[in-house]
Amino acid sequence: MPDRKPSPASRFRGLDPWGPLLAAVASVVFLLHGFGGVLTRDLALYAYGGQQFAEGVPPFVAVLNRAGPLAHMVPGVGTWVGRLLGADSGYDDLIAMRILMMVLSVIAVWVVYLMARDAFGSRVAGVAAATSLLAFQGFVTYATGGPREKTTVMLLMALALWAVVHRRWGWAGVATALATLTWQPVFFGALGAVVAGALLVRGGRGTLVALTRYAVGGIVTTLAFVVYYVLVDALKEFWDAFYLINATYTRQTGLLRYLADEPAEIFEGFGWSLWLILCGLGAMVVLGAVRLRRLDRDDPYAVAVVALGGGTLVSLLWSFNVFNGWADAVFALPLAAAGLGGLVHAVASRVPARGGVAVATAYAVLVTVAGGVNAWTTRDDRLEPMAEVNEQVLEVVGPDATVMSIGSPQPLVFGRLENPIYHQMFIGGLYEYVDDTWPGGLDGLAADIEEDRPTIITMDHPTWYHFVRPVLDEHYEDLGTTYLETWYVDSSIDEEQLAELREIVGRELPD
Incomplete structure (x- = not known):
């Protein structure tokens, strides 16, 4: 697992073999967990919405839901494909949706590898981040036990962060909008990373251009959904469900209140990996702060790490304001994984060459095995x-x-x-x-x-x-x-x- 810093020009010249390898490993971990998890109320809500969308009913018309329209559309695509391939029952529809969720989760592992690799300029960081993700229990739970909007959100959040790392502001806006159109609160974490990164662009004009491109990408994407709802004569349903109810009726619980009322629930959702997640989030904030103190704006790696640190900090602050269950932490898992990847990279880079590779390899193997064991032991066949x-x-x-x-x-x-x-x-x-x-x-x-x-x-x-x-x-x-x-x-x-x-x-x- 060599730790080298590919130049921006050569980085994507050929396929990095670690990406598909990690995707294959992720598939094994997810299959160990299986598709047999019990269908809870929230999962059934998204599955039912997906079935209705597959039958031609726009999101929010058949069933009221306060998440975004993509929370129904994505499982709806899984239902539609499943039926094309012969699904002839509601049970088959559900399995088709869960297979799609697994595919999205596999892609998320690959994207997190690329995001962390390119942010820290190190394949060690990328591999450590991706394998850390596989150890996060909540992520694996929804990878094959959904459908849940948080799976789609996590992939889109990772794509937005990857775009920020490469200063592709327009694409970051598109990914942020799509993530927000899946689950609204993710907007703030992505925006924090974008603003932190854009403010570090040299010159006031450069920052303005970055933020403008980001805004245009997000607005155009959102307008496409507005036009869709106008065409299907359901704009009021979209407005009420996506914004009005959340702004005027929804009651939210903050993180501290949630921990006081339901202290065991978050441990049930994440198990022992909760401590790994907290370590990763803390590491990402610290790594961003360290780079900010000695910032070289011409160093793309330094700027990327500061941007990820800023996004992590905003995500944590938002969670203190709004946090209704362990699933609400899933959107921040790419940032936690990146923090762990950066931490492993920092340790490995301070050890003599072969020793650094050994440290990084040992970490990747350890968390992957732990993730696989956890996937099997939390397997549900009900x-x-x-x-x-x-x-x-x-x-x-x-x-x-x-x-x-x-x-x-x-x-x-x-x-x-x-x-x-x-x-x-x-x-x-x-x-x-x-x-x-x-x-x-x-x-x-x-x-x-x-x-x-x-x-x-x-x-x-x-x-x-x-x-x-x-x-x-x-x-x-x-x-x-x-x-x-x-x-x-x-x-x-x-x-x-x-x-x-x-x-x-x-x-x-x-x-």
């Missing part, structure tokens, strides 16, 4: 039994039955169904939004549900939805809960079907 329960319930009630999900879209995904209402989420301020915008408020929604009387209603946490409780108590039978889904069936169903449904939902499943 998807098939979960799908069986959903498919059997839907088979018993028959093809003419209607299914309504309130915070539990899994049956919609497995059955390729459409929800009678476009609301799924009611938490974090959406409760108030629905109450303000639905005719008659939440009571009106409950009255509409009572009038429509769907055959099946599913929920994630029944105690969260008090507005529908009177309807359930009067007209529905509680079948029980399986894997985050609580099932209710219309009490008019015949006794034989009711008994069969209770047996399906109530049977013991793998934990």
